[in-house]
Amino acid sequence: MNLKPDAKVVLEVKDLQTYFKTDAGIVKAVDGVSFKLHEGETLGIVGESGSGKSVTNLSVMRLIPSPPGKVVGGQAFFEGTDILALSEKEMRKIRGAKISMIFQDPMTSLNPFLRISTQMVETLRLHNKELSKEEALERSIEMLHLVGIPNAEKRVRDYPHQFSGGMRQRVMIAMALSCNAQILIADEPTTALDVTIQAQILELIAKLSVKMGTAVILITHDLGVVAGMCDHVCVMYAGKIVERAETGKLYAYPAHPYTEGLIKSVPRMDTTKKGERLFSIEGQPPNVIDLPPCCPFHPRCHKAMEVCHHAYPPLRELEKGHEVSCWLYVDEKERVYE
């Protein structure tokens, strides 16, 4: 939460499309996603499972298993180059060094056979060939100190199973930031953790992003986490960003009916009254195989109109920095289809 008003853009994703080929048909997991990430910004991407939030970021990292998946369109500009067009060799210089990622489950993302020291030194020396082993180890210990691992000189020699869930996630963060990455993509970093540990990890990410000037993309399904952490939020539904706004604006004036429903359907400790029924969005999230050209939310939407059945709504800017893609905000004259 240390976004300056004139911060420059570090990552710009334009019209990203990632499709997966399956026996049942083509799954349009991400279909035309665009966003900008500024220096020092924390950007939240929220959505339900299957909405394409993880695939978006895996596409940016070029980690989509291919086949079956493929980035079929779009660009992602980082330091002036389109990283989606880079060769694998060039991408390796960026991945882990300039853009790094932490995952939901810290146990499966650390190698159980190798000591933490081996794994951290490997990362460091891969990206900085001049670093000696001793220097890399020193840097690893320094990073472990920074993420709050007590007794780091000794713990660096431990194996991943000797750490608890929260500690493993700290190790992952230390590893991800050890090369001074400019962008940290955190894919549900606290979903597998308990509330008290979640609070520790979120505080750590926030503190380090200020200290090291890292821009963070935080992927989560928890609206509470977003509220406390992010400057801007993108809400995803069925592979598309349906609304994007400053965090405060989004919660105060959600424009898209899906965002509104999502915010209202979470019980709140401070204001929800006893025995009150929760607002609920009826129905199920859509299957993204062979979606017809309509608003994917219309079967569940309580404000659906005729036009929603026939065409996907264009993106409209309500005010600066608040964009929504819903027919409600399009002039009646412009609601044409076919």
Next chain:
Amino acid sequence: MSKQEPLLEVRDLKQHFPISSGSILQKQVGFIRAVDGISFDVYPGETLGIVGESGCGKSTTVRSISQLHKPTSGSVFFGGIDLVTADKHQMLKARREMQMIFQDPYASLDPRMTVRSIIAEPLVIYNRRGLLEKPLTNIEIEHRVEDLMERVGLNKLFKNRYPHEFSGGQRQRIGIARALALNPKIILADEPVSALDVSIQSQILNLLSDLQKEFGLTYIFIAHDLAVIQHISTRVAVMYLGKFVEVSDAVRLYDNPLHPYTTALLSAAPIPDPTVEKGRQRIILSGDVPSPDQERFGCYFYERCPKRMPWCSCHIPPMFDYERDHQVACWLYDTTRDYQNVSMEEAQKAAASSQVV
């Protein structure tokens, strides 16, 4: 509410799992104290929420109550009998009135059974043994399955489908229909909404509270999400390392948490509102939940407690009554003595002498 007879009485329930080591000659080297002496009552028509971090023993508690694990010691009184010592036949009868809903809707439904046979299974079993109030014919069972499906919001035309054809939320509805099949009095719900998406979670929570009103059900509801617990419960029990640390009326607990652990837990839970989040003071607990494999002589929360006193290191706090319907297990609320100024030596001396007695 307190004038009513409790539906379920749990007294000093303990569930210890042995840890064995050695590859050929298995030796017992200790115990995991998953549930370590808890007592509580559940009254008809209420929802008791149990909240705590992973590994604190919430799930083991309900599994011990339903005798899926035989408790190490303690007693569970339900319908006039002690389930811990009950024989098979008594247990079968008791289980008719006590059903469970599980966390993972993918693992808790047999993938080879159709929805119809899943929901009908309890009815068929109890019907065959003649344990139902009146015997049912096959057609009546069929109708009952259809009724249940409609009641939980599933299309009855789907009854010949298999679980994999349904989404997570719909599967949880199947699980709920199965739990309702025998008209139980109490339902033990073990994290029924944790695996679901936000929009589906609110559908299931609404369904559960509608069913409670309609059938006069009693719930024991487990969750790790504090907001969910607060929404659904009438009373809340906070668990830590196999013990209840605070039991209270739901509204009061959230307005006035007493135990340092409850306070920290509440302050750590994010609230989906940026303006509230900015102004909040967080109590960040250091460290992790310790392993429950060693015997403890002091307060279970001692290592992580921000308000710990020397006295707490060697005395296990009992449940103190703070006010009606609000109990807390913390030495700070002992009205008979102030322990702030007791030094470590004095505390240890007191502990040693009380052990001799």
